[in-house]
Amino acid sequence: MLLLRLVLGGLFIFAASMKLYDLQAFNDSVRAFELVPDNADHAIVLLTFIVPWIELLCGTLLLLGLWTRSAALVLSFLLICFIGGVFSVLARGMHVTCGCFGKFEVPCTGPIGTCHIVRNTVLLAVSVVVLWKGPGSLALDREPR
Amino acid sequence: MACLLFYRAAVISLLGIGAGGVHSLFHPVTLKPKEPEPLPAVSHTDTPAPTAPALGLDITVAQAKTLFDADAPFLDARNTAEFEAGHVARAFHMPPDAFFGSKAPPALDLLDREKPVVAYCLGGDCHASHDVVIRLQSMGFKRCHVMVDGFPGWQKAGYEVETGPDQMGGPQ
Numbered sequence: 001m002l003l004l005r006l007v008l009g010g011l012f013i014f015a016a017s018m019k020l021y022d023l024q025a026f027n028d029s030v031r032a033f034e035l036v037p038d039n040a041d042h043a044i045v046l047l048t049f050i051v052p053w054i055e056l057l058c059g060t061l062l063l064l065g066l067w068t069r070s071a072a073l074v075l076s077f078l079l080i081c082f083i084g085g086v087f088s089v090l091a092r093g094m095h096v097t098c099g100c101f102g103k104f105e106v107p108c109t110g111p112i113g114t115c116h117i118v119r120n121t122v123l124l125a126v127s128v129v130v131l132w133k134g135p136g137s138l139a140l141d142r143e144p145r
Numbered sequence: 146m147a148c149l150l151f152y153r154a155a156v157i158s159l160l161g162i163g164a165g166g167v168h169s170l171f172h173p174v175t176l177k178p179k180e181p182e183p184l185p186a187v188s189h190t191d192t193p194a195p196t197a198p199a200l201g202l203d204i205t206v207a208q209a210k211t212l213f214d215a216d217a218p219f220l221d222a223r224n225t226a227e228f229e230a231g232h233v234a235r236a237f238h239m240p241p242d243a244f245f246g247s248k249a250p251p252a253l254d255l256l257d258r259e260k261p262v263v264a265y266c267l268g269g270d271c272h273a274s275h276d277v278v279i280r281l282q283s284m285g286f287k288r289c290h291v292m293v294d295g296f297p298g299w300q301k302a303g304y305e306v307e308t309g310p311d312q313m314g315g316p317q
Contacts, residue, residue: 022245024283027174028276041176046162049169054161061157070153074161094270097241110224 001129001136008126009062012075016056018101023048032096033085054078062130065139072131079124086116178202178278181261181288200261200290202278206302209263209292213304218256220281222266222273223296231306233265233299238311241273244280252311253284261288268295 019026027048030036036043054074061071082100089096089112096112108115135141183199200208213219219236221228228238243250256262262281264274278289292299300306 022247023172024174024247024279025241025245025276027176028241028272028279031176032272032276034270044176045169045174046166048174049172050162050165053164053168054158057157057161057164067153067157070150070157073150073154074157092270095267096270096272110226 001133002138004126005062005065005068005130005136005139008072008075008123008130009059011123012055012059013063014059015101016052016059019052020056023052026052029097029100032094033089034092034094035085035088051078065135065141068135068139068141069131072127076124076127076131079120079127083117083120083124086112086120090114090117175279175283178275178289178291179282181290184261184288202289202291203293204263204290206292206294206298206304209265209290209299210302210304212261212263212290215261217261217263219292220262220264220274220277221296222264222271222277225310227267227296229308229310231300231308232296234305234307236265236307239264239277241276241280244277247283249284253281256286258285259287261290262286263290263292265292265295265299268293268297271295 027044030044030048030051036047055078058071058075058078061067062075086098094112097110098108098112098116100116108119180202181200200212204212209219213233219233220239221232221236222240223232224240225238228236232238237250237252239250239252264277264281266273274291274295278291281289294301
């Protein structure tokens with residue numbers, strides 16, 4: 001459990017850092033998904049800034065083992081939204097890059113495809129396990145084992 | 146227990162929304178590229194030169210060809226495999242991630258910020274060329290255009306293409 005928690009937390013801190021390092025690049029990806037109407041500029045801008053901050057906060061909480069289940073719940077919700085976004089892009093036959101990890105799109109390089117669905121589903125599964133099992137050892141949360 | 150779970154999740158979400166909202170006030174992002182500035186008219190006589198119709202941001206393949214014939218640089222915003230499989234002749238490979246971290250790709254040093262530049266990608270819903278133009282404009286390029294039908298449109302028109310890697314070495 002400790003390992004899963006640390007890997008998940010570390011991954012989302014990395015993803016958030018890459019987005020915050022170049023917010024214009026992440027904004028380009030958010031716009032490219034075309035999930036928000038063109039005239040809803042404020043919604044696009046807010047999404048651009050809110051997603052990385054939530055990822056950073058949840059990733060940090062997971063690393064600390066603090067409010068672990070709640071952080072995992074929020075990340076699970078985010079991942080369900082990401083998977084939905086990917087399905088939407090694929091259903092519309094669009095050619096879009098993810099921008100999830102900045103320019104370090106590993107292991108899924110190139111435009112959005114099946115690999116992104118698989119990757120996000122694996123992360124969702126890990127997040128659900130953390131949500132279900134709790135923080136494990138070396139955590140600030142005090143939960144009965 | 147479940148109440149506490151959702152309560153904490155709500156607090157985390159609100160903190161994230163708050164932090165993101167505050168951050169957005171201090172860090173502007175550009176949503177759309179601007180229209181290019183018109184080229185100044187040049188006249189070598191006392192008679193004012195007729196001004197050519199100004200090209201807008203989005204241009205057709207035929208309009209792009211006129212710029213190509215006038216030696217305007219072309220920037221290919223697609224990925225490396227797509228670029229090497231075929232690109233506009235003499236185009237530089239410059240995908241959006243070449244600008245990651247607000248870096249300027251080395252090839253930009255060869256380009257004149259006052260002269261027209263044409264970016265393209267796959268056409269259709271491909272946004273990469275518009276994203277490249279946003280970056281170029283933030284770096285002082287005043288006359289950027291996007292060939293909206295992209296490389297497929299250029300190729301279909303039978304204009305000059307090349308294959309192989311970017312001679313400048315591509316994005317660094």
